[in-house]
Amino acid sequence: MSTEYRKPLQWGEQDPYRRENTAIGMWAWLAQRVSALAIVVLLALHVVLTYKPFLQFLLLLMVTFHAALGLRVILLDFNWVGVKYQRALIWGLVGLGLIVMAATWLSIY
């Protein structure tokens, strides 16, 4: 009689309703990684195609996201902000970043 254990299930594998229950902190992490990749691509494009407002806008947007979420991790890493404010930090810093970004954009154009 074989008694074989099933290999461990993984996050999201045969996992109904997982996506609806994904916590915001995980999206923040994912958004930061995706924006990092986007920055690499957009920066290369920005260097090749010097003046394209649309490209610049996207680049600035991605940098804003990346910086805001990165600042969140730094603040949490050093316990400068308590972990219980981690959700507020996401909205607060991204919001602040977007305001700064809008100001920057409007001052240039």
Add this chain to the structure above:
Amino acid sequence: MASSSASVRNVRIFRYDPQKGGEGHFDHYTLEISDETTTTILDVLLRIQREQDPTLAFRYACRVNMCGSCGMVINGRERLACKTNVSHVPRGQDIALRPLNHFPVIKDLVVDMDPFFRKYEEALLFYEPKEEFAEPASIRPDSRERRNIGLNTECIACGCCVSSCTMCRYHEGYAGPAALNRAFTLLADSRDGLFEPRLTRAMASCYNCRTEFNCTEVCPKEISPTRAIKHIQWLAVTHRREQPRLAAATGSQESAATPASQAGKTDRRTFLRQVCVGVCGVGSALALGGVASIAAVGPALRKTPRRWVAIAKLADLPSGLATVMMNYEVKSGIYMQSVSTPVLVSRAGGEIVCFKSSCPHLGCLVRWDGASERFRCACHGGTFDRDGKVLSGPPPRPLDRYVTKVESDQLFVEVG
């Protein structure tokens, strides 16, 4: 509130039969529930096992969320079956039950927790006093140290956090949130004698945390292992300074008889030295910052008086376009700064227009390109016509003009 929320719910349960093997599948059951708010998921499982399918395997013991046996994934989130009511599952959804992630599945909802406890043990989960204490060494409940450790000692080792952590999948050696949380409760404990080996082990994996907060979100005891891991990362950076302080703290606690002296762990000399260093530090930072900011920001804020600068004799100016160097001196702080900047002079008959040579886009130098009969900025390709109007590129407005005047055959522009 009895029977106020009676309903019929569909239940999907993950099934894996070790004798058949395979990937596992979901079995469907339908269950009439008299009151959703007083029926736990564990009740649902017990009823299905008794009424519909005696082969169903799951684990439980205390039924009052103390033992941590019944951790499982309930509708896409790690929870204790005994702590979750049917009413917690949204009406529109089936009740979907599935074993925890990252552990081998023995049968149905039962997983092999060996990897979990192995990692728990590797983190040195036991307390080892630094030295023999005659009296029980206690940490006062109102002390900073105890409050820092907080409720993280309440872990019941249910495995929910490890199951929710996506990094446990990608980093084989990662101790995981539960083990690191345990390590933190002892690392932050000044009586603990295994600080260094414990920290060495915790350090090896504490940087695998990606601050996703999944563990914090799912913990049925509302512990934040993320906070624990952040503390370990902090210790990893500072532990060289940390160690003597911990030793000193234990020493003073041991000899202290009165609560007052127990609360203040730094002696007068250390305190004064810290104050001294603090005051000197803040003072020099202020001084340095002040000088730097005055030097950097001051000139931009200072209003320079407007004045006229002669740039050329009318007789020397050719008709058409010419670039003339303008030289003048400004008093900047305590020294004189000489400014030398080109001015673009356009002369058509009696009319003379002087343009600033910096591009209104980002301030690069604009030059007259005789071949194409236009001003060009090399940085971003902005071009302007003879009157300074933008022809192409990013500049937001035409070239800036100086105010000019002619006096005694000299051309003057206003600067400031």
